[in-house]
Amino acid sequence: MAFETGRSPAVQITPRQRWSIAFSYMLIVIGLLLGVNQRDSLLNQTSVYSNIAAGISASYPARWLLDESADNVFRIRDMSHLGFKTTIEVRSLPVGADGAERNLLDHLSLQRSQVFIDYSVLGYDTYRMPDDSQAISMAYTFVSRDASPFLEGVSSIVNGLDILLIRRGQALVISLRAESSIYQRELATFRRFIENLEF
Amino acid sequence: MIRIRQIGQTDAAESYGILPVWRRLSLLFIFLSAICGGMIVAGEALPAVLNVELNRALSLSLTSLPVALWLLIAVLPEYRVERPRRRLIGVAVVSGLAASAVGLPLAEAFFVLDQWLPLQSVFQRIIGFTLTAGMIDAGLRFTVLRYLIYPQALRVRGDAVAYALASAIGYSFYLSLVLVWRLEPTWNNAAIYVLSSFTIQVVSSLFIALGIIESYFSDAFPLVLPANLLAAALVNGVLQALLPGLLSGPLSQAGAADRPLFGLVFVVAAALVSVTAAYFLYSNSERLEREAYVGHEGIDGI
Numbered sequence: 001m002a003f004e005t006g007r008s009p010a011v012q013i014t015p016r017q018r019w020s021i022a023f024s025y026m027l028i029v030i031g032l033l034l035g036v037n038q039r040d041s042l043l044n045q046t047s048v049y050s051n052i053a054a055g056i057s058a059s060y061p062a063r064w065l066l067d068e069s070a071d072n073v074f075r076i077r078d079m080s081h082l083g084f085k086t087t088i089e090v091r092s093l094p095v096g097a098d099g100a101e102r103n104l105l106d107h108l109s110l111q112r113s114q115v116f117i118d119y120s121v122l123g124y125d126t127y128r129m130p131d132d133s134q135a136i137s138m139a140y141t142f143v144s145r146d147a148s149p150f151l152e153g154v155s156s157i158v159n160g161l162d163i164l165l166i167r168r169g170q171a172l173v174i175s176l177r178a179e180s181s182i183y184q185r186e187l188a189t190f191r192r193f194i195e196n197l198e199f
Numbered sequence: 200m201i202r203i204r205q206i207g208q209t210d211a212a213e214s215y216g217i218l219p220v221w222r223r224l225s226l227l228f229i230f231l232s233a234i235c236g237g238m239i240v241a242g243e244a245l246p247a248v249l250n251v252e253l254n255r256a257l258s259l260s261l262t263s264l265p266v267a268l269w270l271l272i273a274v275l276p277e278y279r280v281e282r283p284r285r286r287l288i289g290v291a292v293v294s295g296l297a298a299s300a301v302g303l304p305l306a307e308a309f310f311v312l313d314q315w316l317p318l319q320s321v322f323q324r325i326i327g328f329t330l331t332a333g334m335i336d337a338g339l340r341f342t343v344l345r346y347l348i349y350p351q352a353l354r355v356r357g358d359a360v361a362y363a364l365a366s367a368i369g370y371s372f373y374l375s376l377v378l379v380w381r382l383e384p385t386w387n388n389a390a391i392y393v394l395s396s397f398t399i400q401v402v403s404s405l406f407i408a409l410g411i412i413e414s415y416f417s418d419a420f421p422l423v424l425p426a427n428l429l430a431a432a433l434v435n436g437v438l439q440a441l442l443p444g445l446l447s448g449p450l451s452q453a454g455a456a457d458r459p460l461f462g463l464v465f466v467v468a469a470a471l472v473s474v475t476a477a478y479f480l481y482s483n484s485e486r487l488e489r490e491a492y493v494g495h496e497g498i499d500g501i
Contacts, residue, residue, distance in 0.1 A: 013350050019421035020414045021345060027425040028338035031432060035310060035330035042315045042323075063318055080318055 116142035216281025242387025258389035291369035329436030363408035
């Protein structure tokens, strides 16, 4: 059996060793603080969206995917999330002379009840916009299932929130949809999005 | 108290019945790489589909393979030598608990790495993993070693390496277990997860051990230990940043397939290079101290 040649240890550590231990802990703390800084800067990094035709500009999370389809002014999705992708959607709707806010929301609900599984409205409330104007909000829920039945995925419960505001004869519906397990966390992102929305 | 004077007061050639550590470490790497590599190659060559329960049981049992090999190769022989390292299992258990209580929750719940890091460029991923997961892992394992073995259980340089290996075993076991439990990979993919988690933590731990050795046995400049911790975090960050890209195949219209053989080659190469580099630094440091000792005491060591 092989043996190593050893030397008697000094149980007490020297001042130099004490300093090296202290410096090591300082390095770890500084490294973690830099990590927090990098996390915050990347998590809160935003891109600017501007649509001159609709008169809308907004800042959205840079890592989200922007989609400008015909139905919406625009839509952004967090593609990094597994399961249902958290979505913020901005839609512009024409409003008639007698167009009440509640009628618009009921119209949206009717449309969604034909598209979403187990769609149900949770309630209505008022929402204070960053410029202190009042908007109306509608909370709802539905079940999201994978489009392909061959993927054999588990359905997700999705919570949604619509903010409806009417200005200059035009209604703007800003919607958040997120899996119920992360809904509260995503609500903070949604509030930041609304704070930076110019309409 | 000046360390070199204390060495001088003892017999330089005093022999301890202490198990050599590098051979054990190499054997552990060879056996684990051979078993996991064999499973990965078998999985590629013979794509046998196991039923879900059997696949899960096999994958979960694979996570304990490094621990079992370590117990057989490094821990059991300790009890046959004159002066065994008595705290190996304690260090491994406390490191595993540290990973469970602090390491993983900090990385997942506080740093939320999966939300922002995987989508960044390679350079940003390396920096990000180094400053978050790397610092957490290296910091926790250093703290465990600091309070359990430094300096009371350090008799020879090999002790630091042996205890750093024990710390890496405990830490990587918990990480592998959680990964396999959550992702439920096929057994051949579980093999690459276990091997890569083990390699990342062991290679990183070796640099922590080198720092402790330099600090304690050579009474090195106070920045040497933090520099080694930084190297440990950097190695951790580089491997964590590069490995997923090598395991995943390129996207195509037919979809993306895993490439575990690429991962296996990368992990084995990284282990080989890092262990060789660490051994070189270890031997060099030992040689320098021996020369300094002979120079200080005269050619006969008197």
